[in-house]
Amino acid sequence: MKYDNYDVLIVGSGVSGLYAALNTDPAMKILMLSKRELTLCNSALAQGGVAAVMDTDNDSFDLHIKDTLIAGGYKNDRGNLRILVEQGPKDVKNLLSCGVEFDRKDDGSIDLTLEGGHSRRRIAHHKDSTGYEIVTSLIERVKKLENVTILENSHLLGLKKQDGRFYSDVMHEGTHHYYTTKTAVLATGGIGRVYDYTTNSAIATGDGIQFAYNMGAEIKHLSYIQFHPTAFADKKNRECFLVSEAVRGEGAYLLNCHKKRFMDKYEPERKELAPRDVVSKCILKEQEETGSDEFFLDISHKGADFIKNRFPMIYQKVLEKGYDMTKEPIPIYPCQHYLMGGIAVNGHGATTVEGLYAAGECAHTGVHGINRLASNSLLEALVFSRLIAEDINKKYTPDKEYAPIDADCPSPSGKPLPSGIRTEIRHIMQKSYFVVPNYAEAEKHLARVEEIKDMLYNGGYELTPDYIEAKSLTTVAYIILGEVVAEGKEKGEI
Template sequence: MESDFLIIGSGIAGLSLALKASRLGTVNVITKKEEVDTATNLAQGGIAAVLNSEDSFADHIHDTLKAGDGLCDEKVVRMVVENGPERVKELIALGVKFVKEKDGNLSLGREGGHSKRRVAHAYDLTGREIERALIESVEQNKKISLYENHMCVDLITEQQETTQREISQKRCVGAYVIDELGTVKVFLAKIVVLCTGGAGKVYLYTSNPDIATGDGVAVAHRVGAAVSNMEFVQFHPTCLYHHQAKNFLISEAVRGEGAILVDENNNRFMARYEPVDMELATRDKVARAIDTEMKRTGADCVYLDISHKEKAFLKERFPTIYEKCLSLGIDIAKMPIPVVPAAHYLCGGVKTDIHGRTTIDGLFALGETSCTGLHGGNRLASNSLLEAVVYAENVFRYCESNWPSIMQLENNNCYHYDNADKEKIDEEILINHNWDVIRRVMWNYVGIVRKESRLMIAQQRIVEVRKEIEEIVEKFQITPNMLELRNISLVASLIIEASLARKQSKGLHYILDYPAVDVGESD
């Protein structure tokens, strides 16, 4: 199957680019599951941008740089922030219904790390609302073909001769893709874009959907693309702690509206850790405080209390959270919500330039899959949806400017993936056991607070597991479950390697061996 663009992933980044790219040529979008099963769809908070006169670009830039703990690329931060308002207007034009005040202006929320209210939202269903509008537009576009239940196995690259130097250089020309029946197909394109989301499923507890297995980072790394900042895994401070709730997030906007963190004895504890910003400190600091408090007391969770607010306000502002908690016997208007930190966002990823280009020709990366330099050591809340739409525009503008030369690219090679001749795996326990081992090792040894000795133990165990996984992949017909296992094992390895390489506590990487050493950024 051939197209001008092959977009792997169907979140806000992938669908935004698909709509823009369709102005230039044909677009194939492949997505692992159903079209709405994405991290975008689960995003509760909103999209951060300077949207009223009380805010400023300078303030948004300052907040982003502060959250990133000195590791953001300031030029990238400035570019993203200054392009934010226009991209939000574009979403509104597409039909996204952000909540408005009675005067017609956007209702803006505030989240941790933000000095102003600047988060446009659709109550606590923002991601779902954005995804709805994008999917409706995509389905009406005849130049876009959406392939659900299709997963990227590996990227296809070919060697090309450069004109300036007589050396060979890789160019990405497509991908091997497995469908729900187990058939591996070849998708070829002039431009390939990775928008597969994050890697939360590398950890035992996560707010991410089940599809967040780091596929984009893994397939890019396997063909030699550079990755960066993989040690910076953001743990959301407040994931609902309940045996019937798998990965339900309690939005940071709840703290933005005045919720406080308390222990089981109803004692507010953030003053011991962040006496100035308290519950509105950046995510890394709040998550670390909760982790420390739980370890100090031996408690299984802490509590988020917003019961001092009126029930009517809570039902209107947080309808999804209110109903979900109530269904589990938790009336948030009367009692605190049990919460724990959970793996939430990968700040690192496939390294890109300002145009979204990776170090492999023809291969781009967007959204959580990418590492653009915006987030540095810690992502500022609600900057991720902003980054996705801004970089979708950047990729489109780059392709538009270079379209005559892109259209001249040819690929006359034949590609085939040998899968049918191998025997089928008949014992899923081979996959499930290793899946569980990886996630528990990462949670116990490579979590919110790290130590070099624990990282080295984790590295050794993941090496052993990866060897067994590669033997399984080599022997049996590949399946989506097998591919996801292979990918999380590689991503786990990359996170550990980056964590060992950074001899300092910085941003989300808090390591007891080096509490205040500054030796620069690791790749």
């Protein structure tokens, strides 16, 4: 067992956690946690890129804002959206100085690409593995910072605030370690694992949201969930491989079970380039028409050289699954992809609990409205984690030495967790809310989710990573279904 004190706890080593650490005053002692290996996170999976107004001759802040508002159903927080768009280019340039390599044109300028919902080419990308390029470059930088201690494979199991300080319980190599910090930043990512099928990595269990909720922080719009229309459809894996939006951006067609284009029926102007929520809903409508859930994405008309050069990773992955995308359409279907809601934060990432910040996918800045525009998420993770760091820097005063924690450490012993909880929660969520909410199913299952939640909260289970993930998924499902049922009642559909 180990005890220690730090100035700042950062939970998460995705883009938001890493970038927050990089921008924090080096005078502060930072502890950064990653519950699995450093690169196992949604950030490292990002393919398409980062959206920002880099080409001011052909693009403008107002256009980026307009596209984001259209995609978000005009439900976006306009103040935070303006911050995102106007500050974004600064952070994309900062990435360049952190060693991130974006694809370039022959004249050396950044080769900006197009994605669904964008009216201009504004996506900076590294082939089709932008997230991995950014994460690995930032990890290299953060590892050089003497004030940052990175604890890999270290799972936050408990977080509470007492007498103005945060107390955390962290499991590392099977042992509990206890830390106190003045400030805590939750950068714990999304909630995809609450579904049967998701593009999200295994860490996306909503832990940060659960901790914030139980500390009394405001949680907002957790039912604003994005279902990406083009995940590779093999129906064999929980983690579905994403076929990036950029493939449609570069001209791919969506085809139904008869291998016929259908988007013009529902979206005559934008066709395949309509925002994600619209395309996913069109796919379900077409499924009703044809009676088949077989759908395809076809970019073979662009030629093998272009495809292999522009989408080398996707080409290879899909080839491993038995399809040559340079020659044939590939099977796709919508699946859970992103969370627009989360821990409510203000314009510099502060939650409603003093000293507690949230950044990236676990936070709700409101910039995305009800549907995130492609490639705005990495941008949000960058801009708002820097603003968090700047706010922490502003408030920094050297800390007095704190005595090691001697009391209130939760007992690690308890009953073992029964099996099957997570599977049950996932099935419930898949039935109750896939692309569009099913109000009747949500109402039917809410009481059962509440029952599981009560059992997990009060059952005296041993405090382990498995227990925390089950508790987080159940808490998240409970909040989402509660919102869905309330909406159904408001609409008079239940």
